[in-house]
Amino acid sequence: MLAPLxxxxxxxxxxxxxxxxxxxxxxxxxxxxxxAHCPARPARPSRFPGR
Structure with a gap:
């Protein structure tokens, strides 16, 4: 039951x-x-693949 406005x-x-x-x-x-807590980070290519 809710209170009226x-x-x-x-x-x-x-x-x-x-x-x-x-x-x-x-x-x-x-x-x-x-x-809600963490903004999306842009995907960047790795400078050193395999490390």
Whole structure:
């Protein structure tokens, strides 16, 4: 059960804060963990093959 967007607690709009937290959690869960932390490096030919 989710809180409505207009929910408040002691004058604070917690409904919108909860909505933003859920959206951030969905975005983090859908991100590929291999590319989220390390940017892709361009492939360069080796100057010394076989070493």
């Amino acid at each position: 207009d929910a408040t607690y002691q004058g604070y709009r917690v409904g919108i804060w909860l909505k933003d937290q859920r959206a951030a959690a969905r975005k983090a869960a859908s991100a590929d963990p291999r590319t």
